[in-house]
Amino acid sequence: MSEFNEFDQQGSVPERSTGSIISHAFEMYKGVFLYAIVAMIVYIALGYAIQLLTGFDSGAIVEEMRESGDYSNFSYWNMPGFRLYLTFSSLLGLLLAPLYVGLIYMVNKYNTKNAIEFSDLFIGYRQNFVNILIYAFLSWIISTVALTLCVVPIVFVYPFLMLGYPILLFENASATDALGKSFNIVKENYGTFLGITILGFLISMAGIVLCFIGIILTAPFIMVVMYSAYCAYLGKPRQISFEK
Numbered sequence: 001m002s003e004f005n006e007f008d009q010q011g012s013v014p015e016r017s018t019g020s021i022i023s024h025a026f027e028m029y030k031g032v033f034l035y036a037i038v039a040m041i042v043y044i045a046l047g048y049a050i051q052l053l054t055g056f057d058s059g060a061i062v063e064e065m066r067e068s069g070d071y072s073n074f075s076y077w078n079m080p081g082f083r084l085y086l087t088f089s090s091l092l093g094l095l096l097a098p099l100y101v102g103l104i105y106m107v108n109k110y111n112t113k114n115a116i117e118f119s120d121l122f123i124g125y126r127q128n129f130v131n132i133l134i135y136a137f138l139s140w141i142i143s144t145v146a147l148t149l150c151v152v153p154i155v156f157v158y159p160f161l162m163l164g165y166p167i168l169l170f171e172n173a174s175a176t177d178a179l180g181k182s183f184n185i186v187k188e189n190y191g192t193f194l195g196i197t198i199l200g201f202l203i204s205m206a207g208i209v210l211c212f213i214g215i216i217l218t219a220p221f222i223m224v225v226m227y228s229a230y231c232a233y234l235g236k237p238r239q240i241s242f243e244k
Contacts, residue, residue, distance in 0.1 A: 011111040013231045018195035025200070026229040029221055032103065032111035035121055036220035039099050044216070046092055056085035090140065097136035098124025100223050107227045108170070108237055128168050134175035135164050158201075159193035160186045165223070166230035170237035185233055193229065199213050200225035 014024035029036070082240045109116050116180035124132050139161050146154040163182035167173050173181065186193045207214030230237065 004042055004088065010113040011108075011236050012023065012044055013236050014228055016189065016192060016232045018192050021192070021196050021228045021232050022199050022203075024231070025221065025224045028107045028228060029224045030113055030225060032106045032116070032222075032224070033169065033217065035116070035118070035218055036103055036207055036223075039096075039103055039121065040216045042099065043092075043096055046076050047089060048095075050085060050088045050092060054088060055114065056086040061243070081089050094133055094136045097165075098129060098132050100124070100220070101127075101132055101165050103220055103223050104166055104169055104227045105159045107224050111227075111231075111236065124169070128172050131173070131178070132153070132165070132232065135168055135178055138175060155198065156194070159190065159197045162186065162193055162197060162226050162229055166226055166237065167234075170230070196229055 012024065012027070014020040048229060099121060102121040105123045105127075105211075106120050114223050142157060142161065143154055146157040160183045163185055164178045167178040168175070168180055171178075200222045204219050205215070207216065207218035
């Protein structure tokens with residue numbers, strides 16, 4: 001059973017600007033990056049297990065195509081195991097969404113100078129779990145539709161999803177309420193949210209450019225940006241505690 005304490009006097013809140021929110025996210029990420037790495041390792045390990053289970057190996061197939069020089073008939077949909085891999089990996093993304101919410105919870109504990117415990121990473125499986133899954137599913141549908149239209153629309157659509165997870169966690173909202181509230185706030189401040197979304201994802205993807213394994217270090221940064229944006233527009237959230 002969860003309860004919400006009064007606002008903690010400690011902790012910082014960024015200004016409502018792209019630069020301030022990104023800077024705040026950097027400061028917060030320094031305090032939780034080891035736990036973020038754990039979350040990424042879990043995701044990558046399970047993703048690799050799914051590849052083994054489905055027999056899908058994009059690297060080997062693309063390498064074979066490169067050697068043959070035949071790209072004319074290339075299609076992921078026709079690759080062995082791809083459809084099964086896509087199904088299981090999408091399901092994995094949904095089931096791990098509470099893990100990302102747990103990282104946001106840890107960031108808030110770090111910001112409010114509360115002791116962080118490893119079990120905090122799994123709070124999303126205890127706090128508002130069903131709504132987190134529903135929201136993750138709705139976000140997946142919205143993102144997929146945007147991607148099928150072209151890659152560009154996802155850049156302009158995703159900002160509307162940036163506040164959903166923090167709202168689900170700190171306000172114990174329903175999935176639809178979180179989506180609606182996030183949309184209403186973002187549409188009034190779209191330029192700022194577009195900026196933090198683009199910068200947040202560029203930083204999150206920087207690990208690929210520097211060294212592919214570096215993605216483990218940088219990918220979770222976007223979740224911290226969500227927290228900083230929440231603080232900027234809705235105030236520093238109350239700390240959640242659980243009765244033992």
